[in-house]
Amino acid sequence: MPLDYETLKHLSPEELRRLIRAGRYTGHTAGLGDGVLQANLAILPASVALDFMRFCQRNPKPCPLAGVSETGDPFMRTMGARIDIRTDVPAYNIYRDGAYSESVTDIVDLWAQDMVAFAIGCSFTFEHALAQVGVKLWHIEHNTTVPMFRSAIETIPAGPFGGKMVVSMRNIPAAHLDLVIETSRKFPLAHGAPVHWGDPAEIGIRDANRPDWGDPAPCPEGHIPVFWACGVTPQVAIERAALPLVITHKPGHMLVTDIPEAAENPVLQPS
């Protein structure tokens, strides 16, 4: 059976993860698992896990922590039924000594007894909420990747983790600005309210048409550039730490959880 996007959109999170686990779907997860939290992934050795958790606690807007595994246990027990972090993400990036090395579709052979998996909320959740209140986003309408920039905003460091905050930019009609701020503020696990709007230079962005990651997006007359803390921030912090082996999701290829995206308490009773 070929897997077209429309079919995938109607699968439950658990059905979707089953396909991913079987290696039958290795694509991006934008728009899938309707209504549930999707998450960025970072897998680190236990020796730096406390520092990384402090980094997330101190930087809750770029790094909203949604789940943490036991050391050496690949099951994300508070995030959904039978989530095996070694197989249930469509694609992974491997970093060795702080540099990107390769992408893979499972990490069964890489998982080790000293590893801790961290799941960090992602912007898909508030983008979905913006769509529901009638705010259209250019990168979604045009099927491109949201533009992301290394800003001048410093994160609060913890141990080897630190560096500048990465922000994503969405150009919003001025009339929608308040609605957009209020709506995204309701989703603290999806980066919450914007960190800046207006002149990109005020947060150190020299050319809003040349993103550091993702694709450029135009800013039509009457629109305001709005910047959110971005889940690429922890990836940059991790690269900076230059650890021997770190595993993340491949951008856009998220962990689809069973957590309702509007949940007040994002933690499920382990099954």
Added chain:
Amino acid sequence: MPLDYETLKHLSPEELRRLIRAGRYTGHTAGLGDGVLQANLAILPASVALDFMRFCQRNPKPCPLAGVSETGDPFMRTMGARIDIRTDVPAYNIYRDGAYSESVTDIVDLWAQDMVAFAIGCSFTFEHALAQVGVKLWHIEHNTTVPMFRSAIETIPAGPFGGKMVVSMRNIPAAHLDLVIETSRKFPLAHGAPVHWGDPAEIGIRDANRPDWGDPAPCPEGHIPVFWACGVTPQVAIERAALPLVITHKPGHMLVTDIPEAAENPVLQPS
């Protein structure tokens, strides 16, 4: 100069901490530091700090983590100006091998290089918000301690930490129930929305007139008992872990931070 309660109420958080640091005030902090977050305190050895942080992440309603120190560093740098956790809490409880041992007014001689301090949001914040929307609470009107119960609700364990959730009870006029739920939900760092309302037996409370901690409070005709996750939960989890030495605040004697109680991001740039 004698320190009466009215004088204390008008001090800034930093002025108040300065008095506490100097040993000039060792009383409770209810109603003080108007408009800022107050916090429960737990000081643990680094060897179990990752597990304790996981416990907080998995149980965000009883254990909303507001700040974490560096290992061995007594300054809570993201919570306010010059907060020295060894001196800036009015009174501390010392637990040895899982049992309460003594109360002290500073921990300068007990602080050690392997210690990590955790600050956990407390209910004073949402009680203040309820007062602002016109909801009166019996225990505040009568200057007693809110009744607290060991419920049948299980926390999600992490390492040596686990056990039942402790809940606090406030009897609310039925007409105010929705307002109370909506108002407290806005303060996730102060335990958020209630975990239960109505029949206490449904969460394992046999006699609502006999609290496990605090003072009884009557439930007049037309009132509904409402239960919130309580910051005593981590103390119970810590006692259960039976560690050689753990330090907490003395109940009611909180850390008064500089964090505005309605802050979206509860983390201050370290000064």
